[in-house]
Amino acid sequence: MERARPLFDRRRLLKGALLAAVPYTLLPETRAGAAPQSGDYPLAEWQPATSSNFTESDRPWSYRVNLVVVHVTQTTYTEALDIFRNPAKQVSAHYVVRSADGHVAQCVREADVAWHAGNWDYNTRSIGIEHEGWVDKPAYFTDALYEESAKLTAGICDKYGIPRDRAHIIGHYEVPGSDHTDPGPSWDWTRYMRMVEAM
Numbered sequence: 503m504e505r506a507r508p509l510f511d512r513r514r515l516l517k518g519a520l521l522a523a524v525p526y527t528l529l530p531e532t533r534a535g536a537a538p539q540s541g542d543y544p545l546a547e548w549q550p551a552t553s554s555n556f557t558e559s560d561r562p563w564s565y566r567v568n569l570v571v572v573h574v575t576q577t578t579y580t581e582a583l584d585i586f587r588n589p590a591k592q593v594s595a596h597y598v599v600r601s602a603d604g605h606v607a608q609c610v611r612e613a614d615v616a617w618h619a620g621n622w623d624y625n626t627r628s629i630g631i632e633h634e635g636w637v638d639k640p641a642y643f644t645d646a647l648y649e650e651s652a653k654l655t656a657g658i659c660d661k662y663g664i665p666r667d668r669a670h671i672i673g674h675y676e677v678p679g680s681d682h683t684d685p686g687p688s689w690d691w692t693r694y695m696r697m698v699e700a701m
């Protein structure tokens with residue numbers, strides 16, 4: 503044990519020297535890999551979809567943004583992010599809100615056209631928000647999910663001058679030509695709209 507101490511100390515010195523060099527060599531790379539800041543919503547974690555699953559654009563210059571489309575994933579939060587990263591799926595949304603804690607991931611820049619509504623015209627002029635859950639499992643629609651989603655939608659309405667009403671904050675089922683039912687009958691629109699208006 504006595505002989506080990508000097509060795510330990512020397513190793514610690516070496517380690518110290520290496521750590522001192524870290525900020526100048528590794529930090530920018532580490533920062534870029536850990537938490538890239540490419541999103542529009544400061545509270546969102548950036549979890550980019552593959553560029554094969556949305557259309558690059560420069561909204562609101564290319565298209566006026568005047569709708570928010572509310573979705574339910576019909577799968578888990580994690581699986582939804584995986585789907586958006588998979589070029590074979592040909593689908594994406596701007597945001598995904600996690601059920602348990604309302605955590606928000608952004609997958610597509612608001613300037614770009616996400617493929618979520620199943621209707622090109624509606625895609626071009628909307629922001630798509632997915633909510634983790636299933637239309638027939640109301641337990642997934644937690645207080646945290648409603649609150650964080652309402653905060654996100656209120657911010658989007660402010661940014662693009664979108665009225666905070668049901669004509670402009672719609673469900674996927676209200677998109678013309680859509681055969682989807684989300685967010686489904688368990689989604690509490692009265693509560694959600696009250697929260698959006700109060701934010």
Ligand SMILES: [Zn+2]
Pocket residue numbers: 572573574618674682684
């Ligand atoms: Zn949907």
